[in-house]
Amino acid sequence: MSQEDPRILELRAMREKVRQGGGKARVDAQHAKGKLTARERLDLLVDKGTFHELEPYVSHQGDELGIAMERIPGDGVVTGYGKIEGRPVYVYSQDFTVYGGTMSDMVSRKICRLMDLALRNGAPLVGLIDSGGARIQEGVKSLGGYAEIFRRNARYSGCIPQISVMLGPCAGGAAYSPAITDIIIMVKGHSYMFLTGPDVIRAVTGEVVDAETLGGCETHMSISGTSHFAADSDEHALAMTRDLLSYFPSNNIENPPSAPSTDPIDRMDEALNSIVPIDPMVPYVMHEVVERLVDDGSWREFQPTWACNALTGLARMGGQPVGIVGQEPSVMAGVIDIDAADKICRFVRTCDCFNIPILTLIDSPGFLPGVDQEHRGIIRHGAKVLYAYAEASVPKVSIVTRKAYGGAYVVMSSKYLGTDVTYAWPSAEIAVMGAEGAVNILFKKQIESALDKVAEAKRLAEDYRKRFNNPYFAAASGYIDDIIEPRETRLKVIEAFRALRDKSSPTPPRKHGNMPV
């Protein structure tokens, strides 16, 4: 057998060096923290054998501060393309074993090149984030590198799905990149996001807080609303990413992919006919309604532990991806407050970007009253909900399951905001305000002149309820397309979306809208 060409042997040696990242000691340290390395994560994310790395020999260039640093090929990030369920995807994976995954000029160039490729080829971009922050040695070059990435995140937003998987720290300005992307998945225990870390906060405000409390997974899932999904481990987060991408088209031109479903589209669910209690004061669980409507096991709830008075998530109905928005009457009576408005608005726009039709389940008694909410600007936050619905050009179907009062009814995809098909259950109550409040305004004099004021008010309220606490008044005026039995909702919704599949609703020419934020 002939001797191997030494040039081939050298290439093989170089490849092996690249593969080892920051070396055995740092890889072991990474494993000891319960984390996988950048390349192990890529192997789990994309289909086996489909990942192809780009620019593995790029290494950092500048050394202005005179700090002698070993040049590690690849620098702090692995970039490349692969396939998820056979569909192309572009991925960058920050390598914490190489200078702590810090952002250098070259790291930024690698990531930006990948983002440009993803856009040009109309394929999703996934970022696996595990970085110590800016590389201080590179000074402003590192900051400029961030800006280059942010600019692309923003400009490509709505063109290709962008998912950020938080698998380690993401501190300082770096946290803005995930914030722009469509979905953030955080791993419990070792992912953090904050602009100013615990040390800075202690120095400036004196507050003592640890990284987990300040910006860990639970904090962003339950308090700040920054993160959309929580994962138990790196493996779990990567499996979630694969799963979620199956609901998204590869870009804003394509339609979302359908998946075969064994759940019959004409499945009648008798339990739905009795799910809304007769007494309108008794709550029920809207999550159960959702689970019963969608293809079995296909419900993926966004932000399940934040602003729980609203629910948002993706599911499949008849195999076709659908975005579902609703109120949760068992939490805060399903009122819309500032957080709920933010949650709904963001989700509706996510669906609209990527041609995912929207089903809205309305049961809201109104906006949350209070000085606090008004002063914090519930007007502009609530306005976002109606802005998003009015702007969304995807097929929209809404169902009033029970309460639809006042502004909350209007903003939640009411018919004349541009909803294509509006249904109501027989339990629907559509009115400007509740019975007691309404009669106190409408019949103020009549009540005051009555002998028994309380009895008169009660009689009038009862009369009001009879007229408005049903869907027939709204249906008679054409504000509701049909009143349906709850059990047949699944079939009605699927057929509606099929009828609306080729909907075309062009946006008037403009640079972009000016949504209140």
Place this chain on the structure above:
Amino acid sequence: MKMKLSVEGKTFEVQVGDLTANPIIVMIDEERLEVWPVEEPAPAIVTPPVTSPVAFPKHSARVPVPVWKPRKTDVLPGTENSVIAPIPGVIVEVNVAVGDHVVYGQVVCLLEAMKMRNPLRAAKPGIVTEVKIKPGQHVHYHEPLIVIMPES
């Protein structure tokens, strides 16, 4: 390779040439046939499913499990042991008294607000040490209502 084959009572003399040749020459009686073997396509690369954990728990639509969970935003600094009003409203029913033991998730009072009787629940087990409300009382947003101290 020579052989005799009988098909429907008729006998043919068949001679098959080199099997590695392309084409393979087959003589049937005096007739010469060329057989062009077709390359079998390479087996498709099968992607084994990712061996990581199930991405999302698959609970069946037929068996929904609405589990109540305390919300982090219902815990404010200084009220860690209190049940607070998530929305402003009127208390219509108080289900516990001082000294009662309560379990996780137990309904401690009903708050009528936003056209709904909202059950408020204990976020952790313990003993009721203070009830600051009575039926008919108006309560503010985030007002502490009932104090439940953990049992030591």
